[in-house]
Amino acid sequence: DTAVSQTPKYLVTQMGNDKSIKCEQNLGHDTMYWYKQDSKKFLKIMFSYNNKELIINETVPNRFSPKSPDKAHLNLHINSLELGDSAVYFCASSQTSGGWETQYFGPGTRLLVL
Amino acid sequence: AQSVTQPDIHITVSEGASLELRCNYSYGATPYLFWYVQSPGQGLQLLLKYFSGDTLVQGIKGFEAEFKRSQSSFNLRKPSVHWSDAAEYFCAVGAVGSQGNLIFGKGTKLSVKP
Numbered sequence: 136d137t138a139v140s141q142t143p144k145y146l147v148t149q150m151g152n153d154k155s156i157k158c159e160q161n162l163g164h165d166t167m168y169w170y171k172q173d174s175k176k177f178l179k180i181m182f183s184y185n186n187k188e189l190i191i192n193e194t195v196p197n198r199f200s201p202k203s204p205d206k207a208h209l210n211l212h213i214n215s216l217e218l219g220d221s222a223v224y225f226c227a228s229s230q231t232s233g234g235w236e237t238q239y240f241g242p243g244t245r246l247l248v249l
Numbered sequence: 250a251q252s253v254t255q256p257d258i259h260i261t262v263s264e265g266a267s268l269e270l271r272c273n274y275s276y277g278a279t280p281y282l283f284w285y286v287q288s289p290g291q292g293l294q295l296l297l298k299y300f301s302g303d304t305l306v307q308g309i310k311g312f313e314a315e316f317k318r319s320q321s322s323f324n325l326r327k328p329s330v331h332w333s334d335a336a337e338y339f340c341a342v343g344a345v346g347s348q349g350n351l352i353f354g355k356g357t358k359l360s361v362k363p
Contacts, residue, residue: 139292176337178293178353191350225292234343235281235300238351240292 138162139241141226147247148216156211156244158226164239166190166232167209169201172223172243184209185232216248251276253342255354262330263362270325270357272340281343282323283351284314288336296338299323310334335361 139160148154160167168191169181183191184203198214209226223243229236252275262268274280281300285293297308304316314325323340340354 176287176356176358178339178356180350183350227293234350235298236343237283237295237298238293240285240294242290242292 139226139228139239141224141241141244143244144242145245145247147249149249150216150218152216153212153214154216154246155213156224156226156246158209158211158241160207160226160228160239160241162228162230162239164228164230165206166229166236167203167206168227168229168238169209169211170225170227170240172225174222178225182209182211183232190232218248221246221248251280251342251352253340253352253354255338255340255357257357258355259358259360261360261362264332265329268325268327268330268334268359270338270340270359272323272325272354273321274323274340274342275321276342279318282314282316283341283343284308284312284323284325285339285341285353286310286336287339287356293339296325330359330361332361332363335359 142157166185168183172178181195182201187203200212203209225243226241227238229238254273283298284296287293296312297306299306299316312327337356339356341351343351
């Protein structure tokens with residue numbers, strides 16, 4: 136069983152479209168994250184939710200809106216997609232929100248905006 | 250502000266040779282330190298982490314890392330590299346009270362020559 140899964144794995148879309156990426160974890164963790172990895176492989180946190188509540192919201196355009204319907208799911212909706220949004224988006228989870236916790240990563244969603 | 254520096258963008262070693270990947274961090278106190286590995290097209294997997302105690306940490310796949318406070322370093326080592334170790338390696342720091350916010354270095358790509 137996959138611990139942290141994301142769908143879709145690949146997403147190719149036109150500028151201006153709206154798209155969603157879904158993430159699910161079956162580890163029973165309380166905390167989930169979204170990271171963006173750019174073309175140079177640099178990883179930066181975007182959001183973090185703990186028990187369905189937003190606890191980290193980095194400087195991300197408000198076109199990006201995370202939603203956590205329950206502890207096991209954290210979805211990312213992106214409005215009005217731009218070329219610069221092309222990247223790999225990783226979902227991750229950890230037992231708690233403590234800085235010492237191991238984060239378990241999903242396989243990534245490769246988004247290409249044309 | 251916290252930061253992580255991985256000075257080597259790309260390293261090539263021969264199979265069977267030893268490996269050391271460098272990581273330096275900037276933080277006012279002792280941080281939580283992590284090494285993650287990303288195989289091509291995959292998500293990140295934790296190799297090892299340090300947050301207290303013995304400064305030499307053992308991880309999976311035969312990797313180890315040593316925390317040196319005086320040098321603000323957390324270098325990753327392996328005595329004998331295997332072809333399957335070819336991947337991207339990321340050092341990360343998590344601060345006390347960071348709410349799980351990991352700061353990643355820019356990564357070091359490891360290539361292994363037969």
